[in-house]
Amino acid sequence: MREADGHREQNTGFYYIETYGCQMNVYDSEVLAGHLENMGYLPVAQEEDCDVLVLNTCAVRQKAEEKVFSRLGRLRPLKKTKPHLLIVLWGCMAQQEHVSQRVRERFSFVDLVGGTHSLDRFPQLLEKARQSNRTIISREEEGDREGFPVKRMDDIKAWVPISHGCNNYCTYCIVPYVRGPEKSRSPQAIIREVKGLIEEGYKEITLLGQNVNSYGKDLDKGMDFADLLQILDRLEGLVHLRYMTSHPRDFNEKIIQNIRQGKKICEHIHLPLQSGSNKVLKMMNRGYTREYYLSLTRKIADLLPYYSLTTDLIVGFPGEEEKDFDDTLEMVQKIKFDAAYTFVYSPRPGTKAMHMKNQVAPEIKKKRIMLLNEIQNEISLEKNRQLLGTEQIVLVEGRSKTDARVYAARTRTNKIVHFTSHKNLLGALIAVKIIEAKPWTLTGEYR
Numbered sequence: 001m002r003e004a005d006g007h008r009e010q011n012t013g014f015y016y017i018e019t020y021g022c023q024m025n026v027y028d029s030e031v032l033a034g035h036l037e038n039m040g041y042l043p044v045a046q047e048e049d050c051d052v053l054v055l056n057t058c059a060v061r062q063k064a065e066e067k068v069f070s071r072l073g074r075l076r077p078l079k080k081t082k083p084h085l086l087i088v089l090w091g092c093m094a095q096q097e098h099v100s101q102r103v104r105e106r107f108s109f110v111d112l113v114g115g116t117h118s119l120d121r122f123p124q125l126l127e128k129a130r131q132s133n134r135t136i137i138s139r140e141e142e143g144d145r146e147g148f149p150v151k152r153m154d155d156i157k158a159w160v161p162i163s164h165g166c167n168n169y170c171t172y173c174i175v176p177y178v179r180g181p182e183k184s185r186s187p188q189a190i191i192r193e194v195k196g197l198i199e200e201g202y203k204e205i206t207l208l209g210q211n212v213n214s215y216g217k218d219l220d221k222g223m224d225f226a227d228l229l230q231i232l233d234r235l236e237g238l239v240h241l242r243y244m245t246s247h248p249r250d251f252n253e254k255i256i257q258n259i260r261q262g263k264k265i266c267e268h269i270h271l272p273l274q275s276g277s278n279k280v281l282k283m284m285n286r287g288y289t290r291e292y293y294l295s296l297t298r299k300i301a302d303l304l305p306y307y308s309l310t311t312d313l314i315v316g317f318p319g320e321e322e323k324d325f326d327d328t329l330e331m332v333q334k335i336k337f338d339a340a341y342t343f344v345y346s347p348r349p350g351t352k353a354m355h356m357k358n359q360v361a362p363e364i365k366k367k368r369i370m371l372l373n374e375i376q377n378e379i380s381l382e383k384n385r386q387l388l389g390t391e392q393i394v395l396v397e398g399r400s401k402t403d404a405r406v407y408a409a410r411t412r413t414n415k416i417v418h419f420t421s422h423k424n425l426l427g428a429l430i431a432v433k434i435i436e437a438k439p440w441t442l443t444g445e446y447r
């Protein structure tokens with residue numbers, strides 16, 4: 001683990017952060033940890049031992065919100081036995097009115113509710129919460145997102161946001177409402193951050209954004225995502241350059257060409273399809289058709305000698321009929337994704353889809369997702385089996401907590417490979433022979 005930069009106070013207590021949701025939140029938690037350490041707090045492994053407890057939340061599906069509310073319920077006794085404990089509800093969920101309302105009514109022991117917009121003001125807000133016996137609810141305008149202290153949680157791979165927010169307003173999605181409109185960071189700030197991380201010894205950088213492919217459109221600097229990839233690819237010392245998430249509408253041939261020419265840009269493309277039905281795609285406001293998506297994947301196959309393709313799929317979007325679902329299955333069978341993250345549509349307050357007619361019954365949604373998962377698992381397994389007996393170059397990223405000889409590594413195509421060795425291989429780029437294939441992971445042999 002790395003130290004956060006900046007001024008550090010004398011030890012004032014201990015903190016514990018629990019992170020829900022996507023990589024953006026993982027990064028934001030690293031910033032929260034940075035702030036807390038600059039305020040003099042130290043991390044602890046047990047929540048019972050902390051003085052500040054942060055839940056960094058996600059609002060993307062209802063289940064994610066329910067999980068946090070039931071977690072809050074379970075925290076009530078801890079707060080009773082430890083009245084000085086500060087409980088913070090942070091992140092995307094905390095950005096919504098109905099959530100702060102519910103906290104006020106049912107969980108008034110929470111000390112601070114603050115969203116992604118107030119990340120720069122976290123220390124002041126926490127201090128305010130410490131001095132108050134009411135719940136402090138931050139409803140401020142989006143603040144600055146540069147110059148944060150970041151306490152990185154990993155020594156080998158690091159996250160670097162290149163944009164914040166989203167302008168796409170897919171009709172099912174809460175993200176534009178809780179993260180605000182899309183804003184690109186300046187190329188100089190990104191390049192400086194990546195260079196600094198390489199100097200510190202990081203091997204793998206993942207660029208983050210809700211739609212990385214539209215990077216730069218709001219900057220007028222004549223730089224797009226493909227250009228940014230190319231510049232970062234040339235930085236000495238970097239091993240793997242990854243990015244997420246792509247949007248099919250903005251993923252263009254220039255990006256594919258730069259992946260092909262790049263040395264560090266990994267040949268893994270996460271390209272959320274969401275649905276295979278043109279009718280549903282239109283209702284989702286995704287801005288492409290199945291034919292367009294197919295031609296894009298064909299272009300990728302034509303231009304890249306090897307690659308992996310993963311996707312996100314939603315079943316049970318309002319108005320999805322059996323024939324629309326069949327269209328999704330057909331696309332899945334035709335394209336053969338290496339992996340798919342599948343979700344049951346969840347209505348989100350404030351989004352357009354929530355008010356659409358013909359919401360799909362829960363038992364139909366369940367049936368569809370089970371069938372989709374069954375088909376996709378077979379495809380993932382078939383794809384992974386093709387690697388049996390081959391040598392793969394992997395970056396060793398971590399080791400098992402229970403057995404230090406068991407390593408986790410990843411191929412450029414983002415396949416996770418577990419293997420055993422007595423040597424210290426963390427951060428090394430090595431060749432392993434694939435001896436076992438499962439749908440989500442591979443087992444390798446290192447000699």
Ligand code: SAH
Pocket residue numbers: 060061172173174175209210211245246247272274312313314343344345346347348
């Ligand atoms: N910006 C990224 C990630 C968005 S959230 C993107 O555009 O792909 C990650 C995934 O959650 C989405 O791709 C979508 O498949 C899923 N998702 C978002 N809103 C959802 C909802 N209301 N119900 C079910 N799944 C949802």
Ligand code: SF4
Pocket residue numbers: 166167168169170173174175176210211247
């Ligand atoms: Fe949500 Fe669509 Fe934006 Fe992704 S692109 S964050 S799914 S609105």
Ligand code: F3S
Pocket residue numbers: 020021022023024025057058059060092093174175178179
């Ligand atoms: Fe969830 Fe917020 Fe990410 S809603 S998926 S944590 S951007």
